[in-house]
Amino acid sequence: KAGVTQTPRYLIKTRGQQVTLSCSPISGHRSVSWYQQTPGQGLQFLFEYFSETQRNKGNFPGRFSGRQFSNSRSEMNVSTLELGDSALYLCASSFGEGYEQYFGPGTRLTVT
Amino acid sequence: TQLLEQSPQFLSIQEGENLTVYCNSSSVFSSLQWYRQEPGEGPVLLVTVVTGGEVKKLKRLTFQFGDARKDSSLHITAAQPGDTGLYLCAGIFKNAGKSTFGDGTTLTVKP
Numbered sequence: 001k002a003g004v005t006q007t008p009r010y011l012i013k014t015r016g017q018q019v020t021l022s023c024s025p026i027s028g029h030r031s032v033s034w035y036q037q038t039p040g041q042g043l044q045f046l047f048e049y050f051s052e053t054q055r056n057k058g059n060f061p062g063r064f065s066g067r068q069f070s071n072s073r074s075e076m077n078v079s080t081l082e083l084g085d086s087a088l089y090l091c092a093s094s095f096g097e098g099y100e101q102y103f104g105p106g107t108r109l110t111v112t
Numbered sequence: 113t114q115l116l117e118q119s120p121q122f123l124s125i126q127e128g129e130n131l132t133v134y135c136n137s138s139s140v141f142s143s144l145q146w147y148r149q150e151p152g153e154g155p156v157l158l159v160t161v162v163t164g165g166e167v168k169k170l171k172r173l174t175f176q177f178g179d180a181r182k183d184s185s186l187h188i189t190a191a192q193p194g195d196t197g198l199y200l201c202a203g204i205f206k207n208a209g210k211s212t213f214g215d216g217t218t219l220t221v222k223p
Contacts, residue, residue, distance in 0.1 A: 004154075033211075042215040043200070056210060090154050098204055100145050101211055103154035 002027065004093050004104035012110045018079040021107045025072050025093030031055075032074040033101060034066060035090040043090070049074055050096060078109075086111045116203050118214035126222050128190050133217040135201035136183045142206045144184050146175055149198040149216075181206075191221045 005024045013019050025032050033056075034046040045058040049068035066076045072093075078085055088108050092101035117136045125131055135144065143162045147155035159168050161177035161184060168175045172195075174187040188195055200216045 006154075043213045045213075048210075088152070092154075097210060098142065100143070100157060100160050100204075101202070102157060103147070106152070106154045108152060 004091060004102055006089075006091050006104035006107050008107060009105060010108045010110075012112060013081050015081055015083060015111055017081050018077065019081060019109060021076045021078075021089055021091075021109075023074045023076070023091030023093075023104060025074070025091075026102055029093035029095055029102075030072050031094045031096045031099075032068055032072065033092045033094075034074070034076050035092065036060075037088045037090055037106075038086075046076070055097075081111045083111050085109065116201060116212055116214035118199075118201055118217050120217060121215070122218050122220075124220040124222065125191055127192055129221075130187070130189050131191055131219070132185055132187045133199055133219070134183065134185050135203075135214055137203060139182065139203075140206045141181050141203040143204045144177060144181075145202045145204075145211075146184070146186055147200040147202065149200060150196075155198075155200055188219075191219075193221050193223050195219060196221050 007022045031050045033048040036044045047066050048056040052068045063079045068074045088106045090106045091104045094101045119134050143160055145160050146158045149155040159175045164179045164181045166177040172189045176185045198216045198218050201214045202211045204211055
């Protein structure tokens with residue numbers, strides 16, 4: 001069974017631009033969660049989608065948004081990028097609440 | 113607030129040594145996961161423990177779940193440089209259903 005895939009793997013953007021990251025979950029998984037990981041802050045939860053509905057949201061500004069499609073694929077968008085948005089963005093999928101999560105390889109975003 | 117505390121935060125040892133890292137909470141887990149993450153990559157799931165007192169072995173790695181399901185430990189025997197990485201624990205709390213992650217233990221094994 002194929003694992004979680006994320007595209008692109010690496011991205012360089014300029015401050016003020018916007019970016020869209022994509023995540024394809026493991027087949028059969030309906031829950032997709034997004035995390036931001038930085039050296040100083042560890043793994044920070046952004047949001048979780050289940051069956052196209054945002055079920056949980058972390059403590060991030062409204063510049064961070066996401067959506068999930070009917071095939072469970074998910075996208076995350078960050079608008080008006082700031083230097084502090086530079087991080088590894090991780091997507092994880094699972095069958096749903098109470099089930100273990102499986103991570104993708106991440107997208108390394110660098111904002112200059 | 114439901115928190116997962118991992119200790120130690122950093123660990124640097126020589127190849128061949130044994131080590132144990134810990135994951136603790138004041139709340140009860142329905143299950144707990146251990147992940148290993150290498151720089152620039154996503155965390156890879158190593159094991160899930162569910163039953164209090166459960167012990168699982170994965171080659172040189174031994175995972176134990178506390179009897180009360182509030183804590184867990186990961187023991188590595190004869191560590192190798194390939195064991196280097198960030199070890200994360202994640203708990204699914206009994207009354208929440210969501211995953212919560214610890215801040216991890218960064219392990220460096222020197223040849």
